Amino acid sequence: MRTVLVTGAAGGIGTRLRKLLKGIYPALRWSDIKVPADLTKDEQFVKADIADLAQVEKLVDGVDGIVHLGGVSVERPWEEILPANIVGCYNLFEAARRKRVQRIVFATSNHAIGFYPRTRRIGVDEHVRPDGYYGVSKVFGEAIGALYAYKHGLRVACLRIGNFGDAPLDHRRLSIWISPEDLVQLIRIGLDHPDLRYEVFYGVSDNERGWWDNSAALRYGYRPAGKSEAHRDAALAAQAKLPKNAVADWYQGGDYCAIGFDADPNDLARF
Numbered sequence: 001m002r003t004v005l006v007t008g009a010a011g012g013i014g015t016r017l018r019k020l021l022k023g024i025y026p027a028l029r030w031s032d033i034k035v036p037a038d039l040t041k042d043e044q045f046v047k048a049d050i051a052d053l054a055q056v057e058k059l060v061d062g063v064d065g066i067v068h069l070g071g072v073s074v075e076r077p078w079e080e081i082l083p084a085n086i087v088g089c090y091n092l093f094e095a096a097r098r099k100r101v102q103r104i105v106f107a108t109s110n111h112a113i114g115f116y117p118r119t120r121r122i123g124v125d126e127h128v129r130p131d132g133y134y135g136v137s138k139v140f141g142e143a144i145g146a147l148y149a150y151k152h153g154l155r156v157a158c159l160r161i162g163n164f165g166d167a168p169l170d171h172r173r174l175s176i177w178i179s180p181e182d183l184v185q186l187i188r189i190g191l192d193h194p195d196l197r198y199e200v201f202y203g204v205s206d207n208e209r210g211w212w213d214n215s216a217a218l219r220y221g222y223r224p225a226g227k228s229e230a231h232r233d234a235a236l237a238a239q240a241k242l243p244k245n246a247v248a249d250w251y252q253g254g255d256y257c258a259i260g261f262d263a264d265p266n267d268l269a270r271f
Helices: 012-020 053-060 078-098 133-152 180-192 215-219 228-239 246-250 265-270
Strands: 003-007 027-032 044-047 065-068 103-109 155-161 198-203
Touching: 003 012, 012 027, 012 180, 053 078, 065 078, 065 180, 078 103, 078 133, 103 133, 103 180, 133 155, 133 198, 155 180, 180 198, 198 215, 246 265
Parallel strands: 003 027, 003 065, 027 044, 065 103, 103 155, 155 198
Antiparallel strands: none
């Protein structure tokens, strides 16, 4: 990889990656629909709306690899999810195909499988269970990544990011936390590993309370250094201040599962 494009440069993850990826690849191109407030003169930035295919084609021209973080990053009404996360995601993969980009690392989410109970450990081959429109959009991205990998020859890594930050902030995040440095490690596997065609990895650190089997990532050399249990006391103290919710506390997706939930709550333990 000589030139790597990272979309979503103004978001929380993108902002951290602008520091962490510096110097790893010869050229980094950053993009977002808005200009980051802390953009420096030595950073190459291209403002673009990924819902516009013509803009995306110009954006990816001359790029070897893409880290796609762009789009709506939280649960929102379908009308907001559709242009950015569905149309925009298609545009990115299609523009990459047309411009002969080699690799894409797609930032998917734990919300693609949020409706699994916390009592169940799952791998990457389980059926998807999105917990909202945002989760649905991430399932779409994983699927279109597979299509472009096997039909058009792109190499694609889908990272189901749990919760990104310097420390897990509550009980749920003790299970799904990923440190910034561990995320960089997974991104580099996606961009650089010679044997990768299409894979789904869980974006989590070495979490003792984890719900996900991340053996697929381990096979590609992932060795997470972060340990959520080191932050246990602070996370559990913060959890004690949060209100209880039977739906959110049962499912891996947390509060996203509770938004608009009107199924029979007596079914929680059955599924």
